[in-house]
Amino acid sequence: MSARPRVFVAQWMPTAGTDRLAAHCALDLSGSLGPLPREELLARSSRADAMVAFVSDYVDAELVEQAPSLRVVASFGKGFDNIDVAACTRRGVLVTINPEALTESTADLALGLILAACRNVAAGDRHVRSGRFHGWHPTDLLGREFHGSALGIVGFGAIGQAIARRASAFDARITYFDPVRRPEAESRLNVSYRDFGDLLAGSEIVVLAADLRLANRHLLGREAIGRMKPGALLVNVGRGSLVDEAAVADSLATGALGGFAADVFEFEDESIPERPRSIHPALLARADATVFTPHLGTGTVAARDRLAVSTAEQLLAALGGEIPSGAVNPAVARGVTG
Numbered sequence: 001m002s003a004r005p006r007v008f009v010a011q012w013m014p015t016a017g018t019d020r021l022a023a024h025c026a027l028d029l030s031g032s033l034g035p036l037p038r039e040e041l042l043a044r045s046s047r048a049d050a051m052v053a054f055v056s057d058y059v060d061a062e063l064v065e066q067a068p069s070l071r072v073v074a075s076f077g078k079g080f081d082n083i084d085v086a087a088c089t090r091r092g093v094l095v096t097i098n099p100e101a102l103t104e105s106t107a108d109l110a111l112g113l114i115l116a117a118c119r120n121v122a123a124g125d126r127h128v129r130s131g132r133f134h135g136w137h138p139t140d141l142l143g144r145e146f147h148g149s150a151l152g153i154v155g156f157g158a159i160g161q162a163i164a165r166r167a168s169a170f171d172a173r174i175t176y177f178d179p180v181r182r183p184e185a186e187s188r189l190n191v192s193y194r195d196f197g198d199l200l201a202g203s204e205i206v207v208l209a210a211d212l213r214l215a216n217r218h219l220l221g222r223e224a225i226g227r228m229k230p231g232a233l234l235v236n237v238g239r240g241s242l243v244d245e246a247a248v249a250d251s252l253a254t255g256a257l258g259g260f261a262a263d264v265f266e267f268e269d270e271s272i273p274e275r276p277r278s279i280h281p282a283l284l285a286r287a288d289a290t291v292f293t294p295h296l297g298t299g300t301v302a303a304r305d306r307l308a309v310s311t312a313e314q315l316l317a318a319l320g321g322e323i324p325s326g327a328v329n330p331a332v333a334r335g336v337t338g
Contacts (some may be wrong), residue, residue: 001109003026004024004026005024005025005026005048005049005050005071005108006026006047006048006049006050006069007021007025007026007027007028007029007048007049007050007051007052007053007315007321008030008044008045008047008050008051008331009021009027009028009029009030009051009052009074010030010032010035010036010041010044010045010051010052010053010054011030011031011032011033011034011035011036011054011056011057011306011310012030012031012032013029013052013076014144014304014305014307014308015211015308016305017052017305017307017308017309017311017312018308018312020062020309020313020316021151021310021312021315021316024316024319025034025050025316025319026268028044028047028048029109030107034056035054035056035057035058036057036165040113040160041057041063041220042062042063042066043199045063045066045067045070045285046066046067046068047055047067047069047071047105048067048069048070048071049069049071049072049179049319049321050070050071050072050074050315050318051067051070051074052074052075052076052311052315053073053074053082053083054075054077054078054178055075055076055077055079055082055268055295056078056082056268057082058082058270058271059073059082059083059084059088060084060087060238060326061084061087061279062086064084064087064091064093065087065091067187070091070093071092071093071094071194071318071319072093072094072095072096072318072319073088073093073094073095073096074095074096074311074312074314074315074318075095075096075098076213076299076308077096077097077102077298077307078097078099078101078102078159078237078287079097079212079239080095080097080211080328081211081212081213081239081269082202082249082269082270082271083095083328084271085329088329088332089329089331089332092319092332093332094316094317094324094325094327094328094329094330094332094333095276095327095328095329096311096314096324096326096328097326097328098121098307098310098311098314099158099325099326099328100158100310101303101306101309101310102297102298102303102306102307103159103162104162104303105157105297105298105299105300105302105303106159106162106209106237106297106298107159107162107163107165107166108166108294108300109237109263109297110159110163110166110207110209110237110263110297111163111166111236113235113237113261113262113291113293114146114167114205114233114235114261115146115206115261116261117233117235117260117261117290117291118143118144118146118149118205118233118278118290119144119146120141120142121291122143122287122291123141123287123288126287127140127141136174137251143159144204144233144258146170146172146205147166147170147171147172148171148172148173149170149172149173149204149205149324150172150173150175150202150204150205151167151172151173151174151175151201151203151204151205151206151207152174152176152177152194152199152202152203152206152207152279153175153176153177153206153207153209154176154177154178154196154199154206154207154208154209154210154219154238154269155177155178155208155209155210155211155237155238156176156177156178156180156182156185156191156209157178157209157211157294159183159209159237160207160209160210161174161185161189163207163209164176164185164191165189166191168189168190171270174189174190174192175191175192175193175194175198175199176191176192176193176199177193177194177199177240177288178193178195179194180212180234181193193304194222197227197284198258200224200227200228200229201227201228201229202229203229204229204232204233205226205232205233205234205235206220206232206233206234207235207236207237208220208234208235208237208238208243209237209238209244210238210239210242210267210296211238211239212238212239212241212242212271212282216242217241217242217247217272218241218242218243218247219242219243220234220242220243220244220247221243221244221247222244222247222250222251224258225244225247225248225251225256228256228257230255230256230258231255231256231257232257232258232260233256233257233258233260233261234240234248234257234259234260234261235260235261235262236261236262236263237262237263237264237297238264238335239264239268239269239278240262240264240265240266240267240268240269241266241275242253243262243266245266245276245279245280245283246267246280248260248280248283249280249282249283249286250282251253251272252282252283252289253282254288257289259289259293260283260289260290260291261289261290261291262288262290262291262292262293263292263293263294263295263296263297264295264297266279267278267293268299279292287330310326313329318333321333
């Protein structure tokens with residue numbers, strides 16, 4: 001492109017990324033701390049050669065079709081279930097993600113949720129603040145040990161493997177399920193592959209670190225939860241709709257599940273029109289058996305800066321005619337420079 005390409009950044013982005021983009025592009029910075037109204041999102045993207053989309057921005061066929069100059073959609077994250085990749089591909093729009101920038105921070109949070117759920121950290125905090133704590137007690141808030149437990153990881157990409165590295169320090173007995181078996185990682189991390197049903201049946205703690213696709217929506221639904229060990233703990237740091245929250249609420253009520261910890265929730269997944277519009281109220285009511293965080297997988301200053309830099313580099317590489325490391329549909333890469 002002879003003129004500076006126009007880049008629309010749909011929400012607030014750290015200056016570590018916007019400064020890199022500004023050196024090469026004409027920027028339209030939203031600065032919004034949440035998704036823009038739909039009409040504004042459509043209007044501003046319609047004038048862009050490239051855009052940075054965030055997890056709560058829904059980039060669908062309508063947006064792509066009304067943006068004649070759009071050549072790149074760069075996700076500020078790793079997941080892309082909020083982006084209609086098929087529609088982008090039909091229009092020759094390259095979609096990029098960040099393969100590694102969020103791995104370590106998300107794995108850290110996964111371990112935090114496991115430990116918080118096992119050791120009743122949130123309930124203990126509430127107990128101390130209530131004024132009812134008068135010193136050590138022999139039976140209050142007894143939890144479970146993570147050390148030496150049977151941990152099953154569903155989804156064994158970069159994040160799943162980073163969780164396994166951390167869990168190994170607790171001498172956890174680790175198994176994993178992934179559609180792609182990873183023998184090298186099995187040897188390196190001392191983990192074992194199990195098919196999905198065997199992993200559920202043999203794990204005391206199950207962690208979801210998979211991406212969201214139509215085929216795995218409600219991967220952990222009533223049938224799958226029924227195959228888990230009685231009283232097992234379920235942890236979700238992947239996408240909310242991997243879990244049927246209504247089924248989880250029922251399983252907590254019956255004692256089939258011993259606990260549920262999550263950083264992501266069904267209502268967030270705008271690619272699923274029939275999704276719930278809020279967290280299941282029965283889950284919110286079970287403070288004794290649940291631990292929730294508000295989508296904080298990348299919620300550190302350092303992680304957001306890494307994502308900003310990586311997003312900018314992915315986008316600039318695409319506009320420069322390269323195939324970025326995070327290209328989702330690389331077959332269209334040759335067309336992004338127009």
